[in-house]
Amino acid sequence: MAKIVLKVGSNLLVKEDAIDKTYVMKLVSLVDELMGSGHQVAIVSSGAAASGRALLAFKGHSKSLLSKQALCAIGQPKLMEIYQQAFSFYNRQVAQILLTRDDFNNRQRFLNLRNTLIGLSELGIVPIVNENDTISVDEIKFGDNDVLSAMFSICWGADYLFLMTSVDGVIGEDGTVIENYPIDIQNVKIAELGKTSFGSGGIFSKIVAAKIAVESDVDSYVINGRNLECVKKILRRAKCGTRFVTSKQRRLSKRESWVKYISKPKGTVYINEGARTALLNRKSLLPVGVVDVEGKFEKGDVVLLAHGEEILGRGITNYSADEIQRIKGLRTSEIPEEIYTYDEVVHADNVILEIKTL
Structure with missing residues (x-):
């Protein structure tokens, strides 16, 4: 029924x-x-x-x-x-x-x-x-x-x-x-x-x-x-x-559906060209691919994923804005032990791609 x-x-x-x-x-x-x-x-x-x-x-x-x-x-x-x-x-x-x-x-x-x-x-x-x-x-x-x-x-x-x-x-x-x-x-x-x-x-x-x-x-x-x-x-x-x-x-x-249509992004994570290619190939966003963060958000919030003026989509973040500021550009092995929770900033399973221009 x-x-x-x-x-x-x-x-x-x-x-x-x-x-x-x-x-x-x-x-x-x-x-x-x-x-x-x-x-x-x-x-x-x-x-x-x-x-x-x-x-x-x-x-x-x-x-x-x-x-x-x-x-x-x-x-x-x-x-x-x-x-x-x-x-x-x-x-x-x-x-x-x-x-x-x-x-x-x-x-x-x-x-x-x-x-x-x-x-x-x-x-x-x-x-x-x-x-x-x-x-x-x-x-x-x-x-x-x-x-x-x-x-x-x-x-x-x-x-x-x-x-x-x-x-x-x-x-x-x-x-x-x-x-x-x-x-x-x-x-x-x-x-x-x-x-x-x-x-x-x-x-x-x-x-x-x-x-x-x-x-x-x-x-x-x-x-x-x-x-x-x-x-x-x-x-x-x-x-x-x-x-x-x-x-x-x-x-x-x-x-x-919740990520794409229902959630309201709390901030933006800006990424480099390598991370952009990885996301488009359905791979996760790692700290080494992050260049900057905008907004105030916590672990579990939805954020926009951007490369320059291009919005690639949105995803659920594993780290807060302050934590990403600390680990941006680092390899996973270099993440400070006191804030390490995941290898990925945003896991591929939690990314919805929808390319737009800012």
Whole structure:
């Protein structure tokens, strides 16, 4: 049986500045049916701000971060109450999970979240996930729940991610649904539909989220959230909506996905030409190949790996910034005994290559 993430946005949940309880009941009915068939299901849900607006009879849509945080703080309990009431009709319990980018960026918190999700699955409880808008600020907020749903799917080890919108999939320039969207091809021509009045992401953020999830071995689709039968069709291997596909035979492991997409680099390690060649040949970074360090980081943090103005990728460091300053340019045998832990500054298994320019 499959692990399924359903991402539902405000464009589907909100009707006339309030949560559409009729739609919530239809969504919950689908979840109950899927779980009754043995699947595990999590919902990544927007709608807290809309709930807050409805409770306060708040008119308009404030762009102020402070106003949004306040509305979300007021509306999130009401949103969960609506979900709880809907699921209680099917004798199911829900759990609220509020997340910020920092929860994923910190490796230990990432693993703790995975353990919490395992416990909820064992109890048969449905996770209802949302961004913690009440405390998120520009440095840590996702900006929309599409990317959040991709990160959550990776963390949970989901098999499917359904990004639900108000159209039948990703629409091509010819006005028809793109059945298979190739993530390895740049600039696929699509129709520009823009954003809805309530949603913050639009189709482009869904494409970004789907690419992240697919490369991390999560089967991802953009579907019409008002056609919930589409989920069941896809699980029966029928075509519906837009499926994201890749020509790559090897997908990223959870650890590799965390390094590439989820972690936030804490600094930069600059390397020489010999180390650059070694990394490109899938070898480890040794102290002798390091020429400089930038930033403050500790052992186990993710760092960028750079050669001049070229970013080669990122990796998990075995040494702190201060320690690398002490051992840069040294052979492994020359590392002072009091700080020696590993031969490598960054092991090849902990490197993700992605060449860019600074």
